[in-house]
Amino acid sequence: MSQDSNSDAFSISDSQIEFAGVLAYAATVPGTIVCGLVVIAYAVAALSPLARRCFDRVSFRLLVYSLVFNVLFGIAYAATPTSASTACNVGAFAVNLTLTFATFFTTCIAINLQLVLVHGVNGKKMEKYYVIITILLSLALNVPTFALGQFGWNDQSATCWYSNADDKVRLRWIIATQSFWISLAATIETICSTVVLFWMFRFQRSINSHMKAGASLSNAQKNSPRHTQRSFVYLGTSRSSVLSQDPRYRKIILRIALYPIISLFMNYSTVALDLNVTIVGMNTQFDFRLLVLDLILYGVRTLAYGVLAAGDPSFVNAIQEIRSARRKTANLRSRTITKIDFTPGTIQSSSTASGADVSKVESQVPEETHTDITIVTATPEAQDLESSRQARREIEADEIRNLERQL
DSSP: OHHHHHHHHOOOOHHHHHHHHHHHHHHHHHHHHHHHHHHHHHHHHTTSHHHHHHHOSHHHHHHHHHHHHHHHHHHHHHHSOSSSSHHHHHHHHHHHHHHHHHHHHHHHHHHHHIIIIITOOOHHHHHHHHHHHHHHHHHHHHHHHHHTTOEEEETTTTEEEEOOSSHHHHHHHHIIIIIHHHHHHHHHHHHHHHHHHHHHHHHHHHHHHHHHHHHHHHHHHHTSTTOOTTBOOOOOOOSSOHHHHOHHHHHHHHHHHHHHHHHHHHHHHHHHHHHHHHHTOSOSHHHHHHHHHHHHHHHHHHHHHHHHHHTOHHHHHHHHHHHHHHHHHHHHHTOOEEEEEEETTEEEEEEEOTTOOOEEEEEEOOTTOOOOOOOOBOOHHHHHHHHHHHHHHHHHHHHHHHHHHHO
16 A cells, blocks of 8 residues: 555656656767777778788677677667657667677677687687577567567656566566576676686696796706806796786786676666566656666666777777888888998998988097907807797797787
8 A cells, every 4th residue: 555655656757757868868979979989990990901900800890790789779779769659669679679789799709709719619600600690689589579569668667668568568578588688698798708717817827837947947057067157148037928917918808807897787787777667666766766877877888888899909909000010111211221431540421311312421430449349159058948938939929919819
């Protein structure tokens, strides 16, 4: 009896509906713009052959698909009206469809990382399956729901969403076509990312063990009696691998960890709030505030994924490659060729820079000036050690690049 009185005592006013709509719109627009700008930046960078080579990986293409659907989600979410109409029905369908596509493509990124890095599966062969399964599952969950008239104006929450008047039936539709699948996708993404992080931890420990073995061998060689007083070689013996110290490696780990964290927070929060609105209802002012929070989280999710995509390793590497190529081109154009004539008492230098006139500069130096040069040699064993360490560094650098290409 008291519950009915509370329900009668509270109802969402028109001003509150308008306020919630404006707030949701304001939360959605920035993220949609960020995702759109990131997609445009990808397209502009892809005009360079160097960037296209960096972009040629499965996970990056899946990320682009997810970004595109995040942009479409933001547009549909912001454009959906706050009143009962045909546009409301279509808007609810478009929001749920694009949300499903964006969520599933993000999950495919984590699945692909585990299959490629941990299990050695060819990601390019799996790419078509990611796309086909995502398309079929997204359409299967949303098209029949729309065709059966389950999308529309929800009187309880005053939003365009699932519209069945029966609370129990509406709850079944929500769980069967949205909440369960969104939660499952976030859980799979978290599990796959955790497995990949554990694999990278073991990979790092393996590299560390090789580095320690090399350091022990280096110390043994330096203490060997074969070394003469004038023959030595400097070998740095770091206790941690190059991988653990490389900032790119830390960025890779951070990227793998951030995606499931954001997915868990965003997806689980919105699912819980959606179910709360359906099960508990809109009985108090607190329930309305939870509804507003739910609308804000749906809008902010595009901003979170857009910011992460802006720092994607492939995009960062592509920008670095383009800048490096431009610097090399500039250096080639302004390269200076210097000739030195070791005439007793004078040094003559001539400088030539692409088309510039030759200028000669003479500087007097005392003829009595002598420079003593001490040549330090290294034993063949030490030279072999240095060569092996250099080879290890190159292998580790290649591993970093391979990880970046696969992530």
